[in-house]
Amino acid sequence: MKKRVLTVTAAAALTLALGCGAFAQDLDTENPIKIGYVGALSGDTALWGQAGLNGMELTAKQINEEGGILGREVQIIGLDGKGAPDDSVTAYKKLVEEEGVCAVVGTNFSSCNIAIAAVADELEVPVIATAASNDQVTVDSDGNLHPYSFRLCFIDSYMGYLAGTYAYDELGLKTCAVIEDITDSYSTSVGDYMVQTFTDLGGELVASEEAQNGDNDFRAQLTKIAAAQPDVVFIPWNYENVCLIAQQARELGITSVFFGADGWDTTELIDLSNGALEGCYYVSRPGFNLPDAAAYGEVYQKEYNVALESECLYGNDGVQWIKQAIEAAGSDDPKAIRDQLEATDSFDGLLGHMSVDPETHNPSRDAAIFEVKDNEVQYVGIYDPESK
Amino acid sequence: MKILIQQIITGISIGSVYALIASGYALVYSLLDFSNWAHGEVCMLGAYVCFMATTVNNMPYWLSCVLGIGGAAVISFLNEKIAYRKIRNNGSPNMFLMIAAMGLSTTYQNLANVIWGSKFKQLPKIFSVGTINFDGIYIGTTDMLCLGLSAVALVILLLIINKSKFGLHVRAVACSSRTAGLLGVKIDRVIAVVFMLAGALAGLAGIMYGMKYNIYPTMGNVGLKAFIASVIGGLGSVPGAIAGAVLLGLIETVVSGYISSGLRDLISFCLLILILLVRPSGLFGVDVQEKA
Amino acid sequence: MLNSFQEGVLIICCVNMIAVLGMSVLTGFTRLFSFGNAGFMSIGAYAAAICSVEYHMPFVVSILIGAAAAGAVSYVLGSLTIRLRGDYFLISCLGFGECVRVLFNYTKNITGGANGYSNIPYKTTGIVAVICTVLAFIIAWNFIHSRYGQALSAIRENELAAAANGINVVRYKKMSFVFSAIYAGWAGGLYAHYLRFITPTLFNLGKSSELVITTVLGGLGSLTGSVLGTIIVQILPEIFRSMSEYRMLFYGIAVVLMILLRPDGLYGYREFSLKRLIARITNPGKSKTAKEQK
Numbered sequence: 013m014k015k016r017v018l019t020v021t022a023a024a025a026l027t028l029a030l031g032c033g034a035f036a037q038d039l040d041t042e043n044p045i046k047i048g049y050v051g052a053l054s055g056d057t058a059l060w061g062q063a064g065l066n067g068m069e070l071t072a073k074q075i076n077e078e079g080g081i082l083g084r085e086v087q088i089i090g091l092d093g094k095g096a097p098d099d100s101v102t103a104y105k106k107l108v109e110e111e112g113v114c115a116v117v118g119t120n121f122s123s124c125n126i127a128i129a130a131v132a133d134e135l136e137v138p139v140i141a142t143a144a145s146n147d148q149v150t151v152d153s154d155g156n157l158h159p160y161s162f163r164l165c166f167i168d169s170y171m172g173y174l175a176g177t178y179a180y181d182e183l184g185l186k187t188c189a190v191i192e193d194i195t196d197s198y199s200t201s202v203g204d205y206m207v208q209t210f211t212d213l214g215g216e217l218v219a220s221e222e223a224q225n226g227d228n229d230f231r232a233q234l235t236k237i238a239a240a241q242p243d244v245v246f247i248p249w250n251y252e253n254v255c256l257i258a259q260q261a262r263e264l265g266i267t268s269v270f271f272g273a274d275g276w277d278t279t280e281l282i283d284l285s286n287g288a289l290e291g292c293y294y295v296s297r298p299g300f301n302l303p304d305a306a307a308y309g310e311v312y313q314k315e316y317n318v319a320l321e322s323e324c325l326y327g328n329d330g331v332q333w334i335k336q337a338i339e340a341a342g343s344d345d346p347k348a349i350r351d352q353l354e355a356t357d358s359f360d361g362l363l364g365h366m367s368v369d370p371e372t373h374n375p376s377r378d379a380a381i382f383e384v385k386d387n388e389v390q391y392v393g394i395y396d397p398e399s400k
Numbered sequence: 401m402k403i404l405i406q407q408i409i410t411g412i413s414i415g416s417v418y419a420l421i422a423s424g425y426a427l428v429y430s431l432l433d434f435s436n437w438a439h440g441e442v443c444m445l446g447a448y449v450c451f452m453a454t455t456v457n458n459m460p461y462w463l464s465c466v467l468g469i470g471g472a473a474v475i476s477f478l479n480e481k482i483a484y485r486k487i488r489n490n491g492s493p494n495m496f497l498m499i500a501a502m503g504l505s506t507t508y509q510n511l512a513n514v515i516w517g518s519k520f521k522q523l524p525k526i527f528s529v530g531t532i533n534f535d536g537i538y539i540g541t542t543d544m545l546c547l548g549l550s551a552v553a554l555v556i557l558l559l560i561i562n563k564s565k566f567g568l569h570v571r572a573v574a575c576s577s578r579t580a581g582l583l584g585v586k587i588d589r590v591i592a593v594v595f596m597l598a599g600a601l602a603g604l605a606g607i608m609y610g611m612k613y614n615i616y617p618t619m620g621n622v623g624l625k626a627f628i629a630s631v632i633g634g635l636g637s638v639p640g641a642i643a644g645a646v647l648l649g650l651i652e653t654v655v656s657g658y659i660s661s662g663l664r665d666l667i668s669f670c671l672l673i674l675i676l677l678v679r680p681s682g683l684f685g686v687d688v689q690e691k692a
Numbered sequence: 693m694l695n696s697f698q699e700g701v702l703i704i705c706c707v708n709m710i711a712v713l714g715m716s717v718l719t720g721f722t723r724l725f726s727f728g729n730a731g732f733m734s735i736g737a738y739a740a741a742i743c744s745v746e747y748h749m750p751f752v753v754s755i756l757i758g759a760a761a762a763g764a765v766s767y768v769l770g771s772l773t774i775r776l777r778g779d780y781f782l783i784s785c786l787g788f789g790e791c792v793r794v795l796f797n798y799t800k801n802i803t804g805g806a807n808g809y810s811n812i813p814y815k816t817t818g819i820v821a822v823i824c825t826v827l828a829f830i831i832a833w834n835f836i837h838s839r840y841g842q843a844l845s846a847i848r849e850n851e852l853a854a855a856a857n858g859i860n861v862v863r864y865k866k867m868s869f870v871f872s873a874i875y876a877g878w879a880g881g882l883y884a885h886y887l888r889f890i891t892p893t894l895f896n897l898g899k900s901s902e903l904v905i906t907t908v909l910g911g912l913g914s915l916t917g918s919v920l921g922t923i924i925v926q927i928l929p930e931i932f933r934s935m936s937e938y939r940m941l942f943y944g945i946a947v948v949l950m951i952l953l954r955p956d957g958l959y960g961y962r963e964f965s966l967k968r969l970i971a972r973i974t975n976p977g978k979s980k981t982a983k984e985q986k
Contacts, residue, residue: 105697222662228613232656503947510941669787
């Protein structure tokens with residue numbers, strides 16, 4: 013707090029010293045660049061929605077301190093989509109029609125983004141999904157590209173492919189089991205791709221179980237998995253459930269390796285799992301392990317007094333990517349931004365380096381493997397099966 | 401065989417938590433003929449009170465649990481005092497109580513979201529050993545504790561209702577609140593105490609839930625399962641609710657263990673409808689024709 | 693004209709209104725609560741969407757098939773459960789709604805499962821939605837003022853007396869149940885062709901509860917009350933959208949306060965009568981005094 017006061021005082025002094033204030037004159041606040049955010053700001057997934065919005069606001073603040081985009085102030089407008097497709101579409105429309113945003117970041121749910129994608133094509137304002145990893149977010153089920161939809165995260169099939177390959181090739185595991193959330197598209201599609209890759213390589217699927225969002229007791233399913241004695245259990249869930257599943261599995265005597273995807277990527281994984289995830293792996297993009305992200309995390313912690321979530325990094329990267337596109341285009345016209353987003357061949361954010369495939373609008377970026385070891389999440393390294 | 405025994409143990413352990421919540425539904429239903437849908441949220445709030453006491457205020461664990469149970473009882477009492485009593489006095493139909501309960505449930509869920517956030521919290525485990533291995537069959541220590549506590553709490557509840565003078569009043573009001581009132585039973589007081597009892601049971605259930613799983617704002621949704629259990633057992637019957645809860649726990653685990661985990665809820669709901677068709681007032685239900 | 697945001701809100705409001713009108717006919721006249729109407733909505737939505745996408749049927753035909761499918765399923769379910777009383781009927785409907793959701797998640801090959809069903813053509817424009825709602829209102833209005841509606845009113849007021857007078861109580865109850873399901877299916881079909889993408893979670897228990905709450909807030913047995921209730925429940929949260937986390941909190945508190953302070957809903961069901969409804973529409977002040985006198 014003291015530090016902030018000091019900065020403010022210093023800034024005020026500087027402004028005074030420069031007469032009418034260099035910042036104020038440079039930064040055009042009359043005509044701001046508006047960037048929208050749609051996320052679940054209420055309900056049981058509000059944690060990530062709020063984190064994404066906070067991340068964007070912090071980044072916007074930093075950008076404004078450095079002179080804004082094209083000399084104009086950046087404004088973030090966040091609206092609640094409740095994590096539901098219908099509400100998210102309404103929120104997106106409101107941002108575009110009533111607030112006049114030039115681009116929208118969000119959401120972190122595939123179902124919301126699939127619904128938004130069709131609307132975005134009509135209203136012609138680009139939307140950048142954060143963690144919506146379903147293949148249909150940018151390309152519809154008939155294979156047609158949604159020209160105004162982009163994303164920052166991996167797609168389900170790629171994560172499943174990486175996990176399956178790593179488990180079979182690198183860890184040398186031969187039999188697998190999977191437990192999926194039948195009500196969640198992320199869980200079912202990542203899980204299916206994991207198993208498919210693993211069995212295509214020669215592995216064997218010995219147990220396939222399903223549960224539902226909202227379940228807390230997985231022991232009935234895990235008892236069956238325990239009886240099948242797999243080498244690896246794929247758990248493509250979000251981390252809270254991963255921790256429950258892992259603990260209950262260990263209690264039932266399952267000693268297999270557990271393997272997951274980016275739903276595991278949180279700073280709380282260790283605290284919630286009580287050691288049940290020791291020796292387990294997950295695949296995700298680099299993030300928390302990068303020095304830039306760590307530095308950002310410290311600022312974030314100070315600003316909001318809550319721990320950094322990966323959604324904050326997505327929020328930051330969304331804003332920075334739009335900034336890069338606006339600067340390249342020289343205007344905040346949504347269509348120009350879209351063209352620049354599509355043409356992105358290099359963008360460096362807090363989640364590492366990425367480029368965009370204009371055919372699918374999917375980012376191509378490094379994938380990283382993480383291992384839970386000695387009660388902490390350790391970065392194993394970049395993994396690319398193609399390069400071998 | 402081992403797998404079957406393991407599944408049955410799991411089923412009973414799941415059912416024991418349902419039983420605590422389901423008996424609260426049954427208690428309230430027996431007096432007021434309405435399903436108190438805010439009951440699951442009382443359970444959630446009790447768990448949060450315990451969590452706050454033990455982790456934030458560093459109180460001893462047993463005291464935190466007592467506070468959690470007491471807190472849930474108070475909240476349940478306040479629901480009755482502030483909302484339900486007024487609706488009853490308005491002379492509104494019973495279904496308005498249910499709608500009010502749904503409103504309260506939404507309110508509490510979102511209140512918890514605003515106060516504590518949607519992050520999952522954990523209550524500390526009491527035992528250092530997670531499970532005991534009986535020749536390949538694993539029994540969780542927390543499960544055993546919960547089962548024991550549930551059994552004790554439910555026996556005490558049944559004793560209160562069947563043996564004490566207060567219990568007599570409760571049964572009198574359940575039978576006919578008007579007649580009971582004429583005979584000098586203070587109806588509002590009986591109802592208030594019953595709400596506190598139900599709340600205390602819900603608080604205990606919430607704390608157990610927090611020990612076994614996690615605490616989060618929507619954890620009260622488990623109340624739905626408990627409600628189904630109390631319908632299976634027959635609404636308004638406490639022993640029925642307990643039996644229904646254990647039965648539902650067993651059905652769920654056996655279905656996911658032997659038929660399909662994806663279709664678990666589908667099959668248990670179909671079974672529920674089937675039970676209702678064969679015995680329209682639940683397994684232990686009484687006099688539904690008149691109560692409805 | 694309306695921009696796409698306003699049009700979207702209007703369409704969602706209209707779609708919900710159709711479902712609530714159906715619910716109003718069921719709950720207002722039989723006092724049966726259905727927590728499964730989101731299930732019927734999803735049946736209507738999926739049936740209509742599949743007809744449009746797989747079989748390229750015209751929009752109107754798809755919607756009709758969706759509504760009919762929901763009606764058919766409700767007829768079967770109603771035949772089994774309509775005799776159950778109060779909470780038992782409620783829980784069987786609730787169970788049914790959850791079953792439908794699980795089933796649509798499970799049948800990945802037909803419905804896309806949790807991935808959802810996408811690429812549904814955009815047909816439900818604002819005008820279509822408004823026309824449908826007006827039509828739904830007129831049909832419901834005529835239904836409850838027909839011979840059937842009078843029989844239903846008689847059942848609501850005194851079931852035993854109605855049965856003694858030769859009214860087939862079970863048949864009439866079932867009829868209003870099917871009526872509400874057809875409306876839900878109709879709404880679901882329109883919804884699918886507005887959102888262009890449906891997933892089973894759109895039609896969860898929360899959706900069913902929302903429909904019930906709206907019906908009760910509007911006043912049981914009052915169609916105009918249902919209309920008003922829907923407008924309030926749909927539009928109010930829209931105004932507070934930027935208040936995010938407090939939005940649903942206020943919604944919950946508002947429901948409780950409403951029940952406490954205006955126990956009869958916006959329009960009470962006890963006062964329901966054709967005369968007063970007309971009086972209420974033509975001269976709101978007068979009907980109020982009539983109510984007070986009572």
